[in-house]
Amino acid sequence: MAKGVRFGRITARPNGTVDTSEVDGVDDDFIIKPIQAKGHIVSLREFAVKAMNSHFGMQATERFGSDADGDGVVDELTPGDITALMIFMATMPPPGRVMPSNPDAIAAVEKGEELFSGIGCAVCHILELPLANPVFTEPGPFNPAGKLQISDVSRLFSVDLTTEGPQPRLRRQTDGTVMVPAFTYLKRHDMGELLDNETVVQEGIPPEQWMTRKLWNFASEPPYLHHGRATLISEAILAHGVEAQTARDAFSTLPKADQDAVVEFLKTLQVLPENSTALTVTAGEVEKDAGTGTVVLGAAIAVFLLAAAAGAVMLGTRRR
Numbered sequence: 001m002a003k004g005v006r007f008g009r010i011t012a013r014p015n016g017t018v019d020t021s022e023v024d025g026v027d028d029d030f031i032i033k034p035i036q037a038k039g040h041i042v043s044l045r046e047f048a049v050k051a052m053n054s055h056f057g058m059q060a061t062e063r064f065g066s067d068a069d070g071d072g073v074v075d076e077l078t079p080g081d082i083t084a085l086m087i088f089m090a091t092m093p094p095p096g097r098v099m100p101s102n103p104d105a106i107a108a109v110e111k112g113e114e115l116f117s118g119i120g121c122a123v124c125h126i127l128e129l130p131l132a133n134p135v136f137t138e139p140g141p142f143n144p145a146g147k148l149q150i151s152d153v154s155r156l157f158s159v160d161l162t163t164e165g166p167q168p169r170l171r172r173q174t175d176g177t178v179m180v181p182a183f184t185y186l187k188r189h190d191m192g193e194l195l196d197n198e199t200v201v202q203e204g205i206p207p208e209q210w211m212t213r214k215l216w217n218f219a220s221e222p223p224y225l226h227h228g229r230a231t232l233i234s235e236a237i238l239a240h241g242v243e244a245q246t247a248r249d250a251f252s253t254l255p256k257a258d259q260d261a262v263v264e265f266l267k268t269l270q271v272l273p274e275n276s277t278a279l280t281v282t283a284g285e286v287e288k289d290a291g292t293g294t295v296v297l298g299a300a301i302a303v304f305l306l307a308a309a310a311g312a313v314m315l316g317t318r319r320r
């Protein structure tokens with residue numbers, strides 16, 4: 001049990017063997033690996049070192065040595081380069097809520113939010129989870145072998161995710177923890193045949209099992225589901241099976257207006273527009289504010305130019 005979420009149990013037998021058959025939704029080592037659709041990557045560093053190699057053909061020295069691809073370019077990515085990349089990724093602005101401005105649409109969002117919990121979606125897509133320590137450090141304590149370790153450095157690089165990086169940020173509660181509204185409890189589930197499309201087993205995880213997807217920002221990233229086969233939010237919901245069957249059926253038997261309300265609520269979970277000052281904003285308003293800012297700046301420049309022109313005239317006058 002961690003943060004109220006149950007991951008099953010391991011039974012140790014007197015003869016020294018262990019029974020892991022009741023471990024649920026996580027690897028037998030009980031280490032939650034939150035990254036990737038399968039939930040098999042433990043840290044941002046592990047992800048970046050792998051992705052840099054497989055997608056960009058650039059090898060991190062800490063994993064591959066100085067010139068593993070023999071192209072004559074040594075140290076393509078130093079530990080410092082990878083750490084800089086980590087800090088960039090870790091401090092990206094958190095997603096938020098973009099609310100509609102129309103009162104009927106707001107009412108639908110509120111209704112949909114209630115239904116989301118009421119029909120059982122929030123069992124897996126838990127509304128928020130506490131983060132005990134919002135200070136992100138690199139190298140982190142969970143980097144697997146072959147990635148920079150704490151013992152490799154004399155000093156950790158650390159950033160406080162509640163204060164550093166672009167605003168707005170998540171806030172600390174009075175007890176120091178931060179509630180993260182990512183809408184996932186980070187467990188894997190058998191999702192049934194519509195999501196069982198892979199022929200190659202990844203990291204020993206059965207092909208029908210997927211990490212409960214985070215929903216913060218998901219509406220900004222269509223198409224949906226790990227294979228992107230759902231172009232509509234409702235399709236993504238209706239593709240849920242087996243362990244999510246009860247919640248899916250509860251959704252599909254709601255009156256149409258209530259189904260629409262759930263979708264309206266989900267549509268608010270977005271990447272915030274640039275220049276947002278709060279984690280919940282109203283659609284159109286940030287852009288309008290930014291527009292006003294431009295007008296104000298334009299006016300200031302115009303006044304400045306006028307003043308400069310007047311100054312030039314005065315100078316000219318004085319010289320005469």
Ligand code: HEC
Binds near residue numbers: 225233240244
């Ligand atoms: C048993 C756990 C579980 C329940 C209950 C559940 N989900 Fe999911 N949900 C998942 C998993 C796992 C995925 C990821 C599937 C994949 O990767 O293809 C997912 C994916 C999604 C997605 C797609 C997100 C994206 O980024 O593509 C949406 C939307 C979603 N769920 C909404 C809902 C709604 C609404 C309900 C309630 C009707 C619900 N879920 C109930 C486990 C669950």
